[in-house]
Amino acid sequence: MAKALTFAQQLERLEAIVRRLESPDLDLDEALKLFEEGVEGLRAMRERLSSAEAKVKQVLSAENLDE
Amino acid sequence: MGAGLDLFAAASAEGAWTVGEVTRRARAVVEAGLPPLWVRGEVSGLKRWQSGHWYFTLRDRTAQLRCVMFAKDNRRLPTAPADGMQVFAFGRPTVWEDKGEFRLTVVELLSTEAGGLWQVAFEKAKAALARDGLLDPARKRPLPAYAQRIAVITSPDGAALRDIVAVVARRWPLAELLVVPTRVQGEGAVAELCAAFKLLGRLRGLDVCIVGRGGGSKEDLWAFNSELVARAVAAASVPVISAIGHETDVTLCDLVADFRAATPSAAAAAATPDQAEVLDDVAHLGNRLGRGLASRVDLAAQRLEQSLDQLSGAVALRLERHRHQLATASGRLDALSPLRILERGYSLARDARGQVLRRVAQFPAGLAFRLRVWDGEVSASVPES
Numbered sequence: 001m002a003k004a005l006t007f008a009q010q011l012e013r014l015e016a017i018v019r020r021l022e023s024p025d026l027d028l029d030e031a032l033k034l035f036e037e038g039v040e041g042l043r044a045m046r047e048r049l050s051s052a053e054a055k056v057k058q059v060l061s062a063e064n065l066d067e
Numbered sequence: 068m069g070a071g072l073d074l075f076a077a078a079s080a081e082g083a084w085t086v087g088e089v090t091r092r093a094r095a096v097v098e099a100g101l102p103p104l105w106v107r108g109e110v111s112g113l114k115r116w117q118s119g120h121w122y123f124t125l126r127d128r129t130a131q132l133r134c135v136m137f138a139k140d141n142r143r144l145p146t147a148p149a150d151g152m153q154v155f156a157f158g159r160p161t162v163w164e165d166k167g168e169f170r171l172t173v174v175e176l177l178s179t180e181a182g183g184l185w186q187v188a189f190e191k192a193k194a195a196l197a198r199d200g201l202l203d204p205a206r207k208r209p210l211p212a213y214a215q216r217i218a219v220i221t222s223p224d225g226a227a228l229r230d231i232v233a234v235v236a237r238r239w240p241l242a243e244l245l246v247v248p249t250r251v252q253g254e255g256a257v258a259e260l261c262a263a264f265k266l267l268g269r270l271r272g273l274d275v276c277i278v279g280r281g282g283g284s285k286e287d288l289w290a291f292n293s294e295l296v297a298r299a300v301a302a303a304s305v306p307v308i309s310a311i312g313h314e315t316d317v318t319l320c321d322l323v324a325d326f327r328a329a330t331p332s333a334a335a336a337a338a339t340p341d342q343a344e345v346l347d348d349v350a351h352l353g354n355r356l357g358r359g360l361a362s363r364v365d366l367a368a369q370r371l372e373q374s375l376d377q378l379s380g381a382v383a384l385r386l387e388r389h390r391h392q393l394a395t396a397s398g399r400l401d402a403l404s405p406l407r408i409l410e411r412g413y414s415l416a417r418d419a420r421g422q423v424l425r426r427v428a429q430f431p432a433g434l435a436f437r438l439r440v441w442d443g444e445v446s447a448s449v450p451e452s
Binding site (some may be wrong): 053058 | 240244345349363365
């Protein structure tokens with residue numbers, strides 16, 4: 001299973017979709033698919049922003065470290 | 068004469084002082100007569116012993132004074148004075164009995180140079196960092212635009228941490244703050260700060276680090292002027308934002324960091340985007356997405372129309388060609404038409420059944436037949452013979 005995308009990656013993907021959608025050589029089928037993916041991305045990003053609450057953790061040597 | 072005799076009389080085991088007695092007495096006289104005091108002079112011949120004690124001489128044009136500054140006292144100083152440096156030394160004049168030496172036991176030392184020893188130490192460390200290219204602006208790393216994990220190296224109960232948490236919670240609640248608690252001043256601060264920067268490399272998914280502490284005296288901020296800490300900042304696994312002291316205090320840590328913020332709050336703002344702006348950007352992308360699709364659909368419709376036009380154009384062309392062929396054919400047909408021949412004066416004979424009569428043998432006497440001329444038909448007959 002792929003790791004969850006970071007916000008920056010989500011934004012990057014959405015920008016790529018929009019750019020692709022704005023380029024003239026694209027057939028309608030692909031455009032529709034991209035649009036659906038873009039709308040889904042938008043929804044996910046909005047949700048992520050609205051539900052977020054800053055977390056504060058103390059790092060004492062052992063926690064949060066890579067294994 | 069008598070005095071001379073007395074003098075010699077004292078040169079006996081009972082009358083003479085021992086070396087120990089006289090030096091002890093000298094020490095008592097010196098310590099009683101000279102309270103702790105400030106001495107001004109030029110440092111020369113400074114030696115650092117394994118024990119950490121410093122031995123040096125203070126001198127001016129006419130005299131020299133042997134000095135010692137013990138490790139417990141010189142540890143507070145950022146660096147040892149260089150030979151030839153003019154200093155003020157505060158200490159207690161004494162006599163070292165075992166060596167029979169007059170000494171000043173120094174407990175405080177100030178350089179008369181601008182900024183004092185702190186400045187001297189600062190410049191020395193700064194020069195070393197510059198030599199290794201660590202102050203080169205080209206090595207500064209860009210900060211992440213949408214940080215998700217932010218490490219904060221600071222005192223766990225300082226105002227700096229509270230400010231950082233508040234700003235991040237408001238601007239970019241997506242972020243997770245990993246606080247690495249460290250002492251930021253005094254004994255052990257340098258070692259803890261170095262360890263904290265080293266720890267960053269082991270924090271998963273970390274985007275950026277903020278190191279901060281509020282304002283304080285030059286001495287309070289000293290750990291951040293440590294060459295060791297500056298090197299740890301330079302070696303950090305992620306970009307470092309530094310917010311140490313007030314805006315006017317520039318520490319080595321600030322100089323080496325990838326970004327210097329005036330305050331811990333400003334550091335937090337530099338580490339995060341503003342969520343309202345990000346939402347705007349996302350909404351803008353949403354609009355572009357919609358427009359993109361709409362223009363794609365328009366384009367498709369346009370192409371369809373174009374194709375239809377092309378198709379009907381082709382059909383019309385074919386029709387036209389057929390029409391032309393028809394006209395040509397009908398022209399030729401016309402030329403061949405027997406009516407055109409009749410027009411020229413010929414006529415056509417047919418019997419009652421419509422059979423064309425071509426030969427004389429087909430005309431027996433008395434035969435009634437019909438004659439087709441150009442503009443109609445007439446009845447005719449062969450005369451009875």
